[in-house]
Structures are given as structure tokens and as C-alpha cells.
Amino acid sequence: MSADNHGPPAPRLAGIRSRWLSATTAALHGDPVVAGAALVGSLGAGQADDWSDIDLLIVVDDVSIDDYAAPGRLPCGTGKPAVAFDARHNGPRGTRAVSGQYLVDGLPLWVDWHIHRLSQANWPADSTVIFDRRGLGRDSATFSELLNAGEHEQATAKGPADHRALQLALVPIAGKRIARRSPETAPMIAFIGGPYVPGAPWKDHLATLRQLLGGFAALRLPGSVAAGHAYLDLVEETLG
Known part of the structure; x- marks a missing residue:
């Protein structure tokens, strides 16, 4: 990316x-x-x-x-x-x-x-x-x-668990976009499952991502969840 x-x-x-x-x-x-x-x-x-x-x-x-x-x-x-x-x-x-x-x-x-x-x-x-x-x-x-040249391979179908795992893995990517003050922050948060709120303060975006992380416990990927929290903490420390 x-x-x-x-x-x-x-x-x-x-x-x-x-x-x-x-x-x-x-x-x-x-x-x-x-x-x-x-x-x-x-x-x-x-x-x-x-x-x-x-x-x-x-x-x-x-x-x-x-x-x-x-x-x-x-x-x-x-x-x-x-x-x-x-x-x-x-x-x-x-x-x-x-x-x-x-x-x-x-x-x-x-x-x-x-x-x-x-x-x-x-x-x-x-x-x-x-x-x-x-x-x-x-x-x-x-x-x-x-x-982008020529024909592309068929996309691999993802089941519900794989889609949720992808959403979890993209939480730090959304955090990166917050750090960069990117206009793509709100669409990424919406894809992960949060509300689409363009123009929201960066601290509000961070709070939304932290709340979303709490919904991934059923995936049994505690390391990824903990790393997501650590990444968002780093974003806050860097911007704060």
C-alpha cells in the first residue's frame, strides 16, 4: 500500500x-x-x-x-x-x-x-x-x-471470518491515514465497519478505531488486536 x-x-x-x-x-x-x-x-x-x-x-x-x-x-x-x-x-x-x-x-x-x-x-x-x-x-x-496492464486474475472469495480478519488487519492502515491526515481516513474506517464521518477530528477517528478493535475478539487473533491498539497508541503519541 x-x-x-x-x-x-x-x-x-x-x-x-x-x-x-x-x-x-x-x-x-x-x-x-x-x-x-x-x-x-x-x-x-x-x-x-x-x-x-x-x-x-x-x-x-x-x-x-x-x-x-x-x-x-x-x-x-x-x-x-x-x-x-x-x-x-x-x-x-x-x-x-x-x-x-x-x-x-x-x-x-x-x-x-x-x-x-x-x-x-x-x-x-x-x-x-x-x-x-x-x-x-x-x-x-x-x-x-x-x-494495471492486461487481464487480472479472479479475486479469491473470502468467507465472513476472512473478511473480518482483513478488517482487523486494516485498522493500523486506517491509523496510518490518520497520522498522515489523509482524506482517505473516513472511507477506510467505513470499510472496517465504522461510521463514515469525513472531516472528523483525528482524535475522534482514533476513538472509533479503538472501539472497533473491541469487536474482533471472536476471531481469536489476540496478537493482531493487541498490535492494533499499540499502533493507535503510537499514532496518538506522535500527533499529540
């Missing part, structure tokens, strides 16, 4: 992201199935702030794409996997994607994994290549343009 604008400094978030990424990069480099990896999104384009999530483009041998796109196959860096979702509908047909939340030092970190076949892969124009074992070319299109 890319940045819509920049928020105030949050060095703790930047720190856990850096540590997770360093450990994950080492794991990717040590995996012979992985032909190369790059940062995409705001980090890849050099437009990230401390609140930015991680978007990774992973290139694998064609025969390994489905195996590698399984959430349990992906490295988890310094974090503990909390929830993961098949997000292949976000990319062109033939690619795979997984979106997931990791818990690092009690805080949530959102990661979008984009897994592409070696036979069809090039590095997007706005990516930052981490390593490349096969000498892939550089595309003239940006990552966003590549994602």
Missing part, C-alpha cells in the same frame, strides 16, 4: 521495518528458488516515509510460482505472521500476490508480496533492485502501470 502523503516522523516504525526487511532480504538471497527481488511501491520509488508499508517484487522460476506464493513459504523476517490473504487479483494474469500482517516488537507491519514468473519478469522503472541472479531487464513502465 503506497503512501498518499507523508506523516510526521515515527522512528520506531521505520526501525522495525528496516530490521524486518534486512532479515527477509537475507532469507530471500539464500533461497535458490528466488531469481531476484526488488522493492516496489513507495519504498522502491524513494517516496516512503516512516509510516510506509513494504511492497516486495519477487521473481521465481516459473514452476515454483504457486508453491512460493503460499503464505507459509514466504520468509517472515524478524516478525511473527499474524494474517495473510491471497491478493492475486491485484496483479496481471499469471502473477501471484500475498498481502500479510506481521507482528514485530508488538507492532503490526503490513507487507504486500508480488510474485512473478522469471520468463515474464522485468524490473519496473520505479523499483529498487535488491539482488538479481539472472540479469533481468529494466521495464519502461512503472510498477503501478505493470500491475
